[in-house]
Amino acid sequence: MQxxxxxxxxxxxxxxxxxxxxxxxxxxxxxxxxxxxxxxxLSIAASAVWLLAVQYAWPDHLDADDAAxxxxxxxxxxx
Amino acid sequence: MTQLQIIIGxxxxxxxxxxxxxxxxxxxxxxxxxxxxxxxxxLLLMSLFGTTMTAFALVGSTGKSFQIGxxxxxxLASASGIGHSLCFLLIGLKLWSLGQKYGYRTxxxxxxxxxxxxxxxxxxxxxxxxxxxxxxLIGVMSSGGVINAVTRGAFETAFADYGNGVPPWLGSLVICxxxxxxxxxxxxxxxxxxxxxxxxxxxxxGVVTFVVIANALGGQDSLLANIPAATKQVQESHPEMxxxxxxxxWTFMSFMLIPLSAGMFPHLxxxxxxxxxxxxxxxxxxxHPIFIMIVWVPCVLVGVWATSAVVNGELLVPPGTKDVxxxxxxxxxxxxxxxxxxxxAGILAAVMSxxxxxxxxxxxxxxxxxxxxxxxxxxxxxxxxxxxxFVVAVVIVTYLLSLIAPARVFGLGIWCFSGFxxxxxxxxxxxxxxxxxxxxxxxxxxxxxxxxxxxxxxxxFAENPKYAVFGMLPVATMFGASTVxxxxxxxxxxxxxxxxxxxxxxx
Numbered sequence: 001m002q003x004x005x006x007x008x009x010x011x012x013x014x015x016x017x018x019x020x021x022x023x024x025x026x027x028x029x030x031x032x033x034x035x036x037x038x039x040x041x042l043s044i045a046a047s048a049v050w051l052l053a054v055q056y057a058w059p060d061h062l063d064a065d066d067a068a069x070x071x072x073x074x075x076x077x078x079x
Numbered sequence: 080m081t082q083l084q085i086i087i088g089x090x091x092x093x094x095x096x097x098x099x100x101x102x103x104x105x106x107x108x109x110x111x112x113x114x115x116x117x118x119x120x121x122l123l124l125m126s127l128f129g130t131t132m133t134a135f136a137l138v139g140s141t142g143k144s145f146q147i148g149x150x151x152x153x154x155l156a157s158a159s160g161i162g163h164s165l166c167f168l169l170i171g172l173k174l175w176s177l178g179q180k181y182g183y184r185t186x187x188x189x190x191x192x193x194x195x196x197x198x199x200x201x202x203x204x205x206x207x208x209x210x211x212x213x214x215x216l217i218g219v220m221s222s223g224g225v226i227n228a229v230t231r232g233a234f235e236t237a238f239a240d241y242g243n244g245v246p247p248w249l250g251s252l253v254i255c256x257x258x259x260x261x262x263x264x265x266x267x268x269x270x271x272x273x274x275x276x277x278x279x280x281x282x283x284x285g286v287v288t289f290v291v292i293a294n295a296l297g298g299q300d301s302l303l304a305n306i307p308a309a310t311k312q313v314q315e316s317h318p319e320m321x322x323x324x325x326x327x328x329w330t331f332m333s334f335m336l337i338p339l340s341a342g343m344f345p346h347l348x349x350x351x352x353x354x355x356x357x358x359x360x361x362x363x364x365x366x367h368p369i370f371i372m373i374v375w376v377p378c379v380l381v382g383v384w385a386t387s388a389v390v391n392g393e394l395l396v397p398p399g400t401k402d403v404x405x406x407x408x409x410x411x412x413x414x415x416x417x418x419x420x421x422x423x424a425g426i427l428a429a430v431m432s433x434x435x436x437x438x439x440x441x442x443x444x445x446x447x448x449x450x451x452x453x454x455x456x457x458x459x460x461x462x463x464x465x466x467x468x469f470v471v472a473v474v475i476v477t478y479l480l481s482l483i484a485p486a487r488v489f490g491l492g493i494w495c496f497s498g499f500x501x502x503x504x505x506x507x508x509x510x511x512x513x514x515x516x517x518x519x520x521x522x523x524x525x526x527x528x529x530x531x532x533x534x535x536x537x538x539x540f541a542e543n544p545k546y547a548v549f550g551m552l553p554v555a556t557m558f559g560a561s562t563v564x565x566x567x568x569x570x571x572x573x574x575x576x577x578x579x580x581x582x583x584x585x586x
Binding site: 009012013016017018019021022023024025027029030031032033035036038039040042043044046047050051053054058059062063 | 149150152153156157158160161164165168172173176306307309310311314318319321322323324328331332335356357358360361364365366367368369371372376379380383
């Protein structure tokens with residue numbers, strides 16, 4: 001699943017370059033230009049991919065580190 | 080005068096919030112600079128978003144769409160939805176984890192430790208500060224300009240040289256004073272709360288402005304009928320604005336690198352370190368693209384509508400109008416002074432939610448990377464006093480520079496972003512590639528600096544906004560040069576010691 005998430009991230013970057021919409025000025029729902037609608041969908045898709053990333057590609061060891069740090073918080077050299 | 084009253088009311092409210100947050104402070108330098116690592120998911124989301132979105136998100140997005148059409152959204156907004164969250168996840172989270180472990184407060188402390196080099200700090204410090212100063216100046220100067228524009232005619236006789244409005248120097252001074260007040264007293268905690276409040280303000284006001292303008296332009300009974308009516312005018316008069324005809328494919332593609340600059344912003348680094356836990360990053364990573372969409376889509380549509388909007392037989396915004404004035408003209412002509420005042424408050428909110436973090440971050444860098452290097456045994460109380468004094472000094476110097484800086488400093492924005500983006504290979508390599516060496520890091524910084532200076536001179540010191548290298552933004556070549564230099568020189572030099580590898584790449 002982790003690999004799939006990173007494949008989806010690469011897909012987002014590739015799909016961002018939608019050369020096929022360049023000259024298309026048609027409207028969707030009577031007000032939204034196709035090129036803008038496409039990138040709105042891409043923004044929503046990006047959010048969905050990031051949701052998958054935090055679910056399936058999350059570095060779990062950091063949560064374990066959290067617990068350890070909570071017991072002995074590092075505040076920096078000044079404290 | 081109504082606009083001025085609303086602006087003053089907003090600034091007083093902000094000041095009260097900032098001062099109130101002081102009551103939550105713990106009185107330590109760690110709290111002043113990093114809010115004692117107690118910022119949870121919601122506050123982190125709001126402060127990261129507010130910090131990355133400047134006045135450009137409202138004013139610039141509308142103005143650019145007026146000039147080149149709907150492609151602005153893909154070029155800057157959806158690209159940021161991908162690039163910013165990628166930086167939060169790959170760079171921010173990892174740096175937060177190392178910061179917790181080794182007590183870093185600045186990026187430079189991380190690089191010095193990872194590369195086992197004191198001198199890399201002395202090299203990076205002026206570069207990072209130098210890249211952020213034009214960014215600060217743009218914020219300070221634009222706040223003064225916006226206040227002057229909306230208050231023109233507010234006074235009967237005073238400030239005649241400035242259209243009887245608040246002079247830009249006075250507007251900038253007040254904004255600097257308000258930001259300084261809550262950063263000085265509340266530090267990072269005050270900044271985070273103020274950012275959250277201001278982010279909510281500019282998001283809501285952006286949407287309200289969109290609704291009011293759509294209703295004024297459409298002339299129909301409902302908002303759902305007015306939005307298509309406004310777009311229809313564009314389809315009839317300027318159909319090219321509904322396409323990407325005015326943007327080259329290569330330029331569009333190279334813009335994808337610009338959002339990566341978030342990976343090297345020193346002020347974002349500091350916000351990342353404030354997180355209470357790793358899990359605090361999840362909400363910002365997921366929601367950031369949606370927040371960008373909420374702010375940018377209305378502004379892009381308003382900018383495109385402005386190309387064809389006709390009221391009483393006259394074009395509302397004549398062709399060739401300066402991009403940064405488009406939104407102001409639309410609001411002034413299509414709404415009353417109350418909305419105009421609130422929109423100005425929203426624009427100032429976007430400006431200040433970036434300025435505060437930048438002021439605090441430069442103050443922190445001077446304290447930690449310079450003062451602490453010279454006096455390593457300073458106690459916590461004197462460290463906090465030093466940080467506050469540096470914040471005051473940074474605000475004063477920035478304000479004074481804004482009085483003498485030429486207007487073309489606004490053209491430097493893209494160059495600042497390009498510089499930060501070209502340093503991203505360095506931070507990524509230090510975090511994920513064991514083989515990264517000190518010499519490789521120096522080579523990467525030198526390649527970034529060398530190509531940046533060369534292209535900057537070639538562009539006529541940012542005079543030519545259409546300057547391109549191989550048909551793309553200069554950042555593409557800079558990024559490539561930085562990456563190649565880093566990899567080649569690292570492979571040619573001795574690998575890091577076992578001790579370093581054990582610290583940063585534990586098995």
